[in-house]
Amino acid sequence: MHKLGTWWNGLATGGGIFAAFGAAACCALPLGLASVGLGSAWLGSVTPVVAPYRTPLLILASVLLLAAALRLIWQFRKARACPTDATCGSPSYRALTAVGIAIGAALLMGAFFYD
Numbered sequence: 001m002h003k004l005g006t007w008w009n010g011l012a013t014g015g016g017i018f019a020a021f022g023a024a025a026c027c028a029l030p031l032g033l034a035s036v037g038l039g040s041a042w043l044g045s046v047t048p049v050v051a052p053y054r055t056p057l058l059i060l061a062s063v064l065l066l067a068a069a070l071r072l073i074w075q076f077r078k079a080r081a082c083p084t085d086a087t088c089g090s091p092s093y094r095a096l097t098a099v100g101i102a103i104g105a106a107l108l109m110g111a112f113f114y115d
Contacts, residue, residue, distance in 0.1 A: 012068035019061035020107035
């Protein structure tokens, strides 16, 4: 059961990040990369492919990132209620999941607000 939860966290967080990246690739991501001085010319080949699917990708990213956030909250609650002598999950894994959710949410917000 523990391995299934770990697999689900990775799928939801990774899928949310990739869907948010796809939604942001057409508009917000090139602008954001250019504003920090990074080249975004390579996104020119990605844009025509993902632009027609922007709305489904926004919905998919939102659902997956929300599922990952709810699962992460559940894991934090479970870890808080865990006895001190038991192992209830890795804090570093929860932190890494939280960072992944934050990255996905930033990409999603960029794609959502840049129309």
